[in-house]
Amino acid sequence: xxxxxxxxxxxxxxxxxxxxxxxxxxxxxxxxxxxxxxxxxxxxxxxxxxxxxxxxxxxxxxxxxxxxxxxxxxxxxxxxxxxxxxxxxx
Numbered sequence: 783x784x785x786x787x788x789x790x791x792x793x794x795x796x797x798x799x800x801x802x803x804x805x806x807x808x809x810x811x812x813x814x815x816x817x818x819x820x821x822x823x824x825x826x827x828x829x830x831x832x833x834x835x836x837x838x839x840x841x842x843x844x845x846x847x848x849x850x851x852x853x854x855x856x857x858x859x860x861x862x863x864x865x866x867x868x869x870x871x872x
Contacts, residue, residue: 783822786846788835789858796830803828807856813851820844832857 784802797804814823821844824836833854837847849856 783838783840785862786798786839786842786845787835787860787862788837788849788856789860790833790835790855791831791857793831793853795828795833798828810848810852810854813848816851817844817848821848844851 790870794804810823814821820840822838825839826833826835837845837848842861845856845859850852
């Protein structure tokens with residue numbers, strides 16, 4: 783499994799209330815259940831008009847399939863090749 787960040791352009795997602803985010807999560811989870819174990823959702827960051835989702839997936843095709851099933855666009859998919867944080871400096 784490869785780690786990916788998926789940028790999704792979703793108008794006004796940053797102003798969604800908790801209920802709207804819950805419903806979006808349910809839609810995504812339903813699509814994920816159809817694709818398991820090929821795709822796993824780790825977490826997402828919500829911004830103004832975008833989400834940035836961290837997924838484990840066997841390949842980009844599986845992420846595109848999730849986007850099609852869920853109706854949430856995969857505007858940009860970026861494979862992650864490494865990770866750094868403040869402890870990397872030690």
